[in-house]
Amino acid sequence: MIKSVAFTLAGLSLLIAQTLHAAPLRIAADPIPHAEILEYVQKIDPQLDLKIVEMSSGGINPNELLASGDVDANYFQHLPYLKDQEKALGKTFSVAAEVHIEPLGIYSHKIKSLADLPEGASIAVPNNAPNLSRSLHLLQDKGVIKLKDTGNAVTTLVTPEDIVDNPKKIKIVQIESPQIPRALDDVDAAIINGNYALEAGLVPAKDALGLESADHNPYANLLVTRPELVKDPRIIQLAKDLTSPQVAKFIQEKYNGSVIPVANSQHD
Known part of the structure; x- marks a missing residue:
């Protein structure tokens, strides 16, 4: 046996x-x-x-x-x-x-901190629904905008129409995710996925003006x-x-x- x-x-x-x-x-x-x-x-x-x-x-x-x-x-x-x-x-x-996890980051070639965002600043964000929603939540977490309460941030996606407070009248510019690093010179700031940031030579932990938390x-x-x-x-x-x-x-x-x-x- x-x-x-x-x-x-x-x-x-x-x-x-x-x-x-x-x-x-x-x-x-x-x-x-x-x-x-x-x-x-x-x-x-x-x-x-x-x-x-x-x-x-x-x-x-x-x-x-x-x-x-x-x-x-x-x-x-x-x-x-x-x-x-x-x-x-x-x-x-x-x-x-x-x-x-690749924390989503906010980057800029024009400003040194989010407090320096000018009135009417343009911010490039991914144009696919999940990462667009994720980007808007990051901007809310960093105090740039405020979104209406839509429940679970992952299962209920938000769009720019869900912004209820935008004190600096930020303009959201939707671009295909891989192209956003190339748009950094054309906008005041950009939200870039971690992999595309790394490919562009950015170091998220050092270069991002605002970085998504890895906790939970x-x-x-x-x-x-x-x-x-x-x-x-x-x-x-x-x-x-x-x-x-x-x-x-x-x-x-x-x-x-x-x-x-x-x-x-x-x-x-």
Whole structure:
């Protein structure tokens, strides 16, 4: 009986190893920090064969690639954005892991603090609904505007029409997220997603005039796959690696507060 169990366990281990080596796991990711984190995972876990498909700014939607089967997973988005995408695409995806938080930041080439925002200042914000709402809440948190109470900030999205107090008559300029860093010279300030800020050479923890708090932050970046792959041994292993203390330490040391491991935040 003991020999039989031993043979069974040995066979199971061999099956898992064969599955991990059967085919590369194709994963779409933004270049910074997502692809960099995945490259580190590949370094510490060479048994897991990853084919990292880096997504350039704009262009192809990683969720469309995932839905069509062109990739097996993606790593670039938070849950409110994913839910919005599921509605838009008419698809259902599965979250395999919550990995890190990229605090949204307010940046400017023209002012040194938010108190210096001039009357009628223009602020560029992402034009997709979840990050637009997130940006408006950040402006409210920093005392720039006030929004009407719409309940849960994540499940109930707000728009500029929900601004009830705007003492400096701020103008909200909606731009595609990847293009916002290029617009910094054309506006008084801009709200930029962490990955695009890093790609533009900004250091969120140092350069942002206002930064989203990581405590209880609901915008963790996710490893996402299709429902039929959520129990794939390769997905399970990648999720385990991405949420490991070793990867958390790498994120901490490489990004120095600009990217924060979920395990090190007070995320619920």
